[in-house]
Amino acid sequence: MLIRYGAEKNGKPVKKAVVYTQNEHRINFADVDGDAVHITERLRSEGFETYIVGGAVRDLMLGKKPKDFDIVSEASPTRIKRIFRNSRVIGRRFRLVHVYFGPKIFEVSTFRSLKDGLTSNTYGTIEEDVLRRDFSLNALFYDPGKQVVVDYVGGVKDIRDRLIRPIIPLSSIFKDDPVRMIRAMKYAAATGFKLPLALRLKIKKQAFLLEPVSPSRLTEEILKIIHSPYAAQIIEKLESFGLYQYIQPNASRLMRENEDFHARYLKSLEELNREGGDAAKPGETLAALVRDYLEDFVDWNAEGITENYRNAFMGARQFVLPMNPPRMELDHAVRLVFAEHGQNVKRIRLFERGKPRMQESESLAADFSDSPAAGAGEGAAKRRRRHRHKPRSNTTKQ
Secondary structure (H helix, E strand, C coil), rough: CCCEEEECCCEEEEEEEEEEEEEHHCCCHHHHHHHHHHHHHHHHHHCEEEEEEEEEHHHHHHCCCCCCCEEECCCHHHHHHHHCCCCCECCCCCEEEEEECCEEEEEEEEEECCCCCCCCCCCCCCHHCCCCCCCCHHHHHEECCCCCCEEEECCCHHHHCCCCCCCCCCCCHHHHHHHHHHHHHHHHHHHCCECCHHHHHHHHHHHHHHHHCCCCEEEEEHHHHHHHCHHHHHHHHCCCCCCCHHCCCHHHHHHHHCHHHHHHHHHHHHHHHCCHHCCCCCCHHHHHHHHHHHHHHHCCCCCHHHHHHHHHHHHHHHCCCCCCCHHHHHHHHHHHHHHCCCCCCCCCCECCCCCCCCHHHHHHHHHHCCCCCHHHHHHHHHHHHHHCCCCCCCCCCC
16 A cells, blocks of 8 residues: 655645555456546556546446446646547536547546635646545546556545445535435445435435426436436435435325335336346336336227327326436337337327427326326426526536
8 A cells, every 4th residue: 555645835745645556456457448548548648647537446446347437637628639539528617528439438527626616617636626526435546557546535445344425524515416415325226335324314304405406417317327227226215315206206206105106116127127227228218217107097998099109108208207308218118118018009290390289288288187196297397497497507427
């Protein structure tokens, strides 16, 4: 084990980080994506301190092969773009770079500063950047060239102790970004690690902070969850902590009111886990969210399969509010559920010039008002309208 030192203003050396060698962190280099290694080494060869960071390092230390590799560097987005022609700068306030290798996308960010607080978007140093990250198990930096892990916040110890510990003070961590509560549930479900009592209490107390989060961000989060191999476990934890009612209010209410629906809903997600979200057919993962609702909502013996499908499609769209999935994916999801009942729906036009037909929309809204999820759906719709014109919150991918 090595120690990384810095200097105080008076020149006195001060311990900054612990550096773990390969014999200590036990990361299998064969599990590290070769293209991610190429990016870090290329940036380092240009004189920029660069690391693989976040969830990839956590998974490597747990003996898992990561799906995504995020990279952080002191190089600016403009400089990164110049070095990699196969890249694109994204983002408005804080710019990131996506580097492309075939179908793979690597996100490369620049160290961020604490100068203007945790929500600032100014560039800084690695010592500042690490303190902006949410939990210690996601705040480790891996140098694949030297095969060392740099730890500023005790993340290695927390991984060994199987603990999810916040870096940002509890007084502000969820006020700054309520979505961190969702991420805490995801990490707990994926790793089996323990959430400290103070953290559990804070999440339950501040769950309401998720209510004003934009539908676009909630859609992004729920899509990540259902494409995760731990979807059922994550959603069960979100529900137990009172968070799921702000993400999928209709499903949450039915889970609380109907034990049979609760069991069926989680079973659908568990089956999705076994099949593997990444290998699923179009709409298959989304079908897991709407299947059990449609089982109860649709009259499967009704005549007129086309009209029955239209009712089901609009009912499903209302049911998943405030989530706003791509129309084609929801279309595939509803068709899959119909196919499971032996009803193959012919291709029909649900929309005219990108908008629902007015008469059809009004009719289906009336049908949905009598459904078991109507009350929660109306509340979600109101929240969605209330925040439709609010600017999107900035996020840092962890």
